[in-house]
Amino acid sequence: MNTQAKRLTGLLLAPLLGACLLAGCGDGLTSSQSPQKQEKRAREVADAWPGSAAAAAWSKGYYPMADATQPPESGWHSDADKRAYEARTIVRRGKLPTTAIAQGTVKWKSGSTLNRPVMDPNWAYQSFAHFRDKGPRLTVTGVKLGETTISTTRGTATVPAWLFTLDGYDTPLKQVAVTPSKPPKPPIGRAAPGSADGLWSVARLTGTSADGRSLTVRSGHGACDDGPVVKVLETNESVVLYASVKGARSGPCSAEMLQTKVKVELRQPLAHRVVLDALTAQPVPYGT
Known part of the structure; x- marks a missing residue:
């Protein structure tokens, strides 16, 4: 992420992260995490994709x-x-x-x-x-x-x-020279606050291994944790990534959004399956 993007992200997140300065980073940001709720949300996203208008548009786009x-x-x-x-x-x-x-x-x-x-x-x-x-x-x-x-x-x-x-x-x-197609509207809405404790968005996909059995993604985290953790739920039609952070610490925290590369292993080659973000229910974009 370039300097200008970091500054913009900081401005957008300042009201949210500013609360951490007063009360510590709590529910929905870093410290409160429920793996069961996160996996449940990933399953909801996976189940909503097959047969949806989004899947149809994705199959026809560039x-x-x-x-x-x-x-x-x-x-x-x-x-x-x-x-x-x-x-x-x-x-x-x-x-x-x-x-x-x-x-x-x-x-x-x-x-x-x-x-x-x-x-x-x-x-x-x-x-x-x-x-x-x-x-x-x-x-x-x-x-x-x-x-x-x-x-x-x-x-x-x-x-x-x-x-x-x-x-x-x-x-x-x-x-x-040609521009990509517009990403389709996700089949379900973004996860409601608190419905998937500690869930973060996966920012982008940066690479796929030659055999298709691993992905490299950039995932967001804050300045008061030890970095992101990205888990995966695989189906025949999709690979749903659900991200959280580890080592979250309470107390004063700067309003800074960071991105770190994470390698994600798959049970089966990616092939033509869509890579989805559990938080937003949208396809994870490649590159910047």
Whole structure:
């Protein structure tokens, strides 16, 4: 989470966490936890998904399961270039063109297709490039529209992509050009306060193992605990994640929201099952 996001989260949570300064972090935040209630909520979410309008919309949408920015196929020329990419220190030489392209087609191996809006190359550039005045950097010298493949909730798809030429490289940096579908409205509402003691939201999915038997997620927690714990309820159609925190401490606590990576083991490969958050009943988004 970047500095601006942390500040915004702090402002949003300040009224809630401010109460901890007076009375200590209690029910619904950190200290009061009921695993039975948490698992019950996860089961309710799992049971509500099959046959719902949300499940139908999810099965027809375009939802990426991999990073939309892809490094050059030729690999990085140096460790400095790799560090620049990881830090997103990527500048451009001159202006990038605008485009009148409105729609692009997502194509799956099954033969299914879906038209999605195409973002302007300048917006695509801004999604992965951040100016920093120190450290190594990469330089974009041009761009054209092409294609790439990306993993999605419906399998691998071929999608339109902006191919950015990098100074000194023969193969481009690729940025997926089409926007994901809007997440469907969950089949049931967010858990009511106190109905699932100590339940926290899973912020995002950041990776899936090659065999599909483990997930890496980012889960939230506060400044007065020992970090998140993420458990899983598996069904044939979904993987429901329910998160809490460990080592919660009462007393004064700063209004700070943190995120920590957690690895979650699955009994069966993820395959095409949807990953759901027990607190919100929504699909857990991939990436930022």
